[in-house]
Amino acid sequence: MLEADDLAIFPVDKWIQGGVEWLAYNFRPLFVAIKWPVESLLHFNESVLQAVPFPLFVVLTFALACWLASLPVACFSAVALIAVAALGVWADAMTTLSLIITAILICTVIGIPIGVWSARNDRVWGIVRPILDIMQTTPTFVYLVPVVMLFGVGTVPGGVAVVVAAAPPLIRFTNLGIRMVDKELVEAGHAFGADRRQLLWEIQLPLAVPTILGGLNQTVLTAMVMSVVVAMIGAEGLGLVVLQGLGRLDVGRAAVGGIAIVLLAMVLDRITQALASSRKPDARRKASFASRAFRTLFSSRQQEEMKPEEPAARSA
Amino acid sequence: MSERLRVEGLYKVFGEAPQKAVALLQNGADKDRVLSELGMVVGLDNVSLSVPSGAIYMIMGLSGSGKSTLARCINRLNEPSAGKILLDGRDLVPLGEAALRDVRRTRISMVFQHFALLPNKNVIANVEFGLKLRGVAPAERRKRAEEVLAVVGLARWAYHQPHELSGGMRQRVGLARALATDADVLIMDEAFSALDPLIRSEMQDELLRLQSSLQKTILFITHDFQEALKLGNRIAIMADGKVVREGAPEEIVLEPGSDYVASFTREVDRARLFDARAAMAAAGGVTEIGGARLVTDAAMADAIVVDGEMRVLGALSAADIDRLRGGASAQSLLHPDVVCVPADAKLIDAARAYRAGQPLAVVDEARRFIGRLTPERMLAEISAQPPQSSSTSEGAPHA
Numbered sequence: 085m086l087e088a089d090d091l092a093i094f095p096v097d098k099w100i101q102g103g104v105e106w107l108a109y110n111f112r113p114l115f116v117a118i119k120w121p122v123e124s125l126l127h128f129n130e131s132v133l134q135a136v137p138f139p140l141f142v143v144l145t146f147a148l149a150c151w152l153a154s155l156p157v158a159c160f161s162a163v164a165l166i167a168v169a170a171l172g173v174w175a176d177a178m179t180t181l182s183l184i185i186t187a188i189l190i191c192t193v194i195g196i197p198i199g200v201w202s203a204r205n206d207r208v209w210g211i212v213r214p215i216l217d218i219m220q221t222t223p224t225f226v227y228l229v230p231v232v233m234l235f236g237v238g239t240v241p242g243g244v245a246v247v248v249a250a251a252p253p254l255i256r257f258t259n260l261g262i263r264m265v266d267k268e269l270v271e272a273g274h275a276f277g278a279d280r281r282q283l284l285w286e287i288q289l290p291l292a293v294p295t296i297l298g299g300l301n302q303t304v305l306t307a308m309v310m311s312v313v314v315a316m317i318g319a320e321g322l323g324l325v326v327l328q329g330l331g332r333l334d335v336g337r338a339a340v341g342g343i344a345i346v347l348l349a350m351v352l353d354r355i356t357q358a359l360a361s362s363r364k365p366d367a368r369r370k371a372s373f374a375s376r377a378f379r380t381l382f383s384s385r386q387q388e389e390m391k392p393e394e395p396a397a398r399s400a
Numbered sequence: 401m402s403e404r405l406r407v408e409g410l411y412k413v414f415g416e417a418p419q420k421a422v423a424l425l426q427n428g429a430d431k432d433r434v435l436s437e438l439g440m441v442v443g444l445d446n447v448s449l450s451v452p453s454g455a456i457y458m459i460m461g462l463s464g465s466g467k468s469t470l471a472r473c474i475n476r477l478n479e480p481s482a483g484k485i486l487l488d489g490r491d492l493v494p495l496g497e498a499a500l501r502d503v504r505r506t507r508i509s510m511v512f513q514h515f516a517l518l519p520n521k522n523v524i525a526n527v528e529f530g531l532k533l534r535g536v537a538p539a540e541r542r543k544r545a546e547e548v549l550a551v552v553g554l555a556r557w558a559y560h561q562p563h564e565l566s567g568g569m570r571q572r573v574g575l576a577r578a579l580a581t582d583a584d585v586l587i588m589d590e591a592f593s594a595l596d597p598l599i600r601s602e603m604q605d606e607l608l609r610l611q612s613s614l615q616k617t618i619l620f621i622t623h624d625f626q627e628a629l630k631l632g633n634r635i636a637i638m639a640d641g642k643v644v645r646e647g648a649p650e651e652i653v654l655e656p657g658s659d660y661v662a663s664f665t666r667e668v669d670r671a672r673l674f675d676a677r678a679a680m681a682a683a684g685g686v687t688e689i690g691g692a693r694l695v696t697d698a699a700m701a702d703a704i705v706v707d708g709e710m711r712v713l714g715a716l717s718a719a720d721i722d723r724l725r726g727g728a729s730a731q732s733l734l735h736p737d738v739v740c741v742p743a744d745a746k747l748i749d750a751a752r753a754y755r756a757g758q759p760l761a762v763v764d765e766a767r768r769f770i771g772r773l774t775p776e777r778m779l780a781e782i783s784a785q786p787p788q789s790s791s792t793s794e795g796a797p798h799a
Binding site (some may be wrong): 266268269271272273274275276277278279282286287290291293 | 475477501502503504505506508509510512513514516518519520529530532533534577581587
């Protein structure tokens with residue numbers, strides 16, 4: 085009887101091992117070059133975040149959330165951050181946050197241009213799309229294999245893994261956002277003589293902003309997940325707290341790490357989600373809670389005011 | 401009027417190899433054969449038009465007739481497969497990208513069915529859009545946009561967002577945006593079709609008002625024959641990618657030429673289309689009796705009394721004419737109540753002016769008497785029955 089294991093005659097593992105070793109050996113400068121921006125940005129972010137005093141950070145987050153989202157989100161963010169500090173994992177949380185911020189910055193710089201290019205050129209999208217499909221169907225855990233082989237272990241290779249995992253949603257949403265722009269509006273751009281650059285900056289990008297921000301929200305969440313997973317290849321942060329807790333069968337310690345991760349993720353999600361939804365085309369432009377209420381009041385009064393005057397304007 | 405825009409033998413075929421389809425069409429194949437043999441959809445099949453400068457030229461057709469394709473070929477939003485589009489004698493079809501952009505920025509602008517306003521920009525920024533693309537300095541384009549907004553009656557709304565405006569107001573913004581570039585050719589693609597009937601009619605009046613001072617060459621696409629009649633100086637009716645009838649509105653209603661066109665003209669409110677001149681019996685010669693100048697009519701026993709310059713003074717009944725012959729004074733017999741209507745008044749207005757027992761006189765711009773209207777003649781014109789077949793309206797003695 086033929087056993088499945090009898091077929092295991094191809095030394096695929098050896099081939100891959102050899103291939104990756106060859107890559108790592110011959111393309112060393114390339115991988116160093118890829119690692120360099122991640123490394124420097126990561127170090128910069130981490131040193132800034134660790135240096136900012138805790139109360140100042142809470143106040144800054146509150147202000148930022150108030151400006152970008154709303155007062156309730158700002159209150160929630162402040163409370164969540166204080167809770168993280170109370171759990172005693174503040175330094176780890178800041179390391180994780182610096183990993184996420186680094187990933188978001190790099191993803192934005194790389195992802196949006198790739199998304200724009202894909203949207204305007206079907207051939208590019210034909211190449212980019214299958215790559216994104218592979219990247220997104222690959223479990224985050226599997227990413228770690230090539231990353232360790234090519235970049236080694238530690239926080240910086242972890243950063244590379246986070247960037248690679250978090251980029252696809254932003255590219256996808258940027259592409260989608262630009263393709264979804266109302267055909268009549270693009271036609272209007274052409275009809276008034278817009279060239280390709282004007283079409284992009286005057287019509288396509290501004291109208292794709294809500295979708296792109298939706299993609300940014302997805303990217304933030306993916307980066308959050310990945311920043312925890314990369315603890316397995318030695319990246320520091322909240323993920324490491326969980327991993328160490330599990331390793332020592334210290335359930336309490338692992339739970340503390342887990343709770344802090346959830347709180348941080350919720351803060352990031354609420355802020356970026358509010359950012360995306362306040363830019364919906366028909367909604368009022370992003371405004372603080374108070375000024376939005378004020379504007380609503382103001383415009384409804386003007387609309388009432390307009391009614392008697394409208395026929396006059398028409399007959400004029 | 402000189403010619404502004406001329407379309408010659410224009411073809412548009414949607415498909416991979418349009419030239420093959422064009423060759424087939426030029427050999428006399430029709431739309432269905434091209435579809436079955438080559439699998440390509442014919443948008444335009446040998447369309448030729450001549451649009452006079454300063455006219456509102458209506459392109460009317462049902463959906464799928466190719467009217468929007470034609471409009472989009474004019475500014476090459478759709479690339480024509482074959483043929484010529486001459487703007488002041490210059491063919492737009494072979495133009496390169498830069499030259500085409502220049503034409504779109506300065507010569508041809510467009511108004512869209514669903515307004516196509518940028519939702520992220522306020523009203524005035526939308527109006528400035530074309531000027532911004534052209535690279536006009538901010539202060540200058542703001543000034544121009546304010547002027548144009550005042551023209552369409554939206555000056556107060558300059559700093560509002562488009563979503564705060566009603567449909568009719570949004571389309572005014574669309575119109576202002578098209579006017580701001582000072583292009584002399586305006587393509588209006590179903591511009592009023594998305595508006596409710598009342599607002600639509602208001603916008604039509606507004607367009608006619610603006611056009612009387614702006615004198616743009618407007619290519620107006622519509623599926624509404626009434627709209628075409630109301631706005632158009634000329635109408636081209638399209639079906640299956642071809643122009644099936646072209647002419648002035650009254651010409652088309654009088655002579656539809658085919659059952660297809662007749663199916664639109666049957667529904668026409670002729671009382672609002674035809675004027676008094678079309679229905680009147682032209683005035684005959686003047687006879688002088690006892691010092692009074694009378695214009696008599698063989699069909700009617702009474703007469704209209706005019707002065708030396710053919711201005712209407714009053715009417716005389718048949719009995720009065722006999723008395724006048726008997727030596728009575730014209731002054732004492734004259735009935736002054738004659739209703740005068742201008743020659744270009746629509747029949748509906750003439751009918752409203754009519755009073756029982758009072759003659760209807762048609763006068764020209766100088767208020768000279770040129771003919772008479774009777775209820776019978778008006779009814780005959782409105783119901784599209786030739787007056788000859790009507791027993792109550794005998795042939796008038798035409799001069």
